Amino acid sequence: MFNSRKKYKIMNAVIIGVSSGFLIILIIAFLKQLHKKVIYGLILSGIGFLYVGFVWTDLQALVTNTIQAIIFLFLGYYGIKNIFVLAAGYFLQGCWDMLYDFFKVPGLIPPHYDLFCSSLDFTIALYLLAFNKGVSAKKILHNVAIYL
Numbered sequence: 001m002f003n004s005r006k007k008y009k010i011m012n013a014v015i016i017g018v019s020s021g022f023l024i025i026l027i028i029a030f031l032k033q034l035h036k037k038v039i040y041g042l043i044l045s046g047i048g049f050l051y052v053g054f055v056w057t058d059l060q061a062l063v064t065n066t067i068q069a070i071i072f073l074f075l076g077y078y079g080i081k082n083i084f085v086l087a088a089g090y091f092l093q094g095c096w097d098m099l100y101d102f103f104k105v106p107g108l109i110p111p112h113y114d115l116f117c118s119s120l121d122f123t124i125a126l127y128l129l130a131f132n133k134g135v136s137a138k139k140i141l142h143n144v145a146i147y148l
Helices: 004-030 036-054 059-079 083-102 113-130 137-147
Strands: none
Touching: 004 036, 004 113, 036 059, 036 083, 036 113, 059 083, 083 113
16 A cells, blocks of 8 residues: 555655646747757657666666667658657657666656656647647547558
């Protein structure tokens, strides 16, 4: 059973992650002269490399995280051309964050980083899908069908 202090830390991680996601969205909205897809693609590619920085002292974790970072680099790159790929990249990064603890990894990742980062990633993914100009349910289903 969780004690109240642990529940507080877990909720803090989620609240800070969602708040950070909204803050990123707000800052990018004010940068009207910049291409938003490029900024979101750059952020997605950078997020993957954070794990590399955390685990550089463990070779197995370093190789695993370098591979995932390269995958998210490409998702960020191709997401610049297609908003649905970009949103899928953020969603997959959030899933990676949640599943990361199931790998045999040394305790090199900061505590509750999975909750913080996944809530941030899911917030941005939902924003990219929900508030993209010209997004309709029909268009979303069509694009999902193309990638399946």
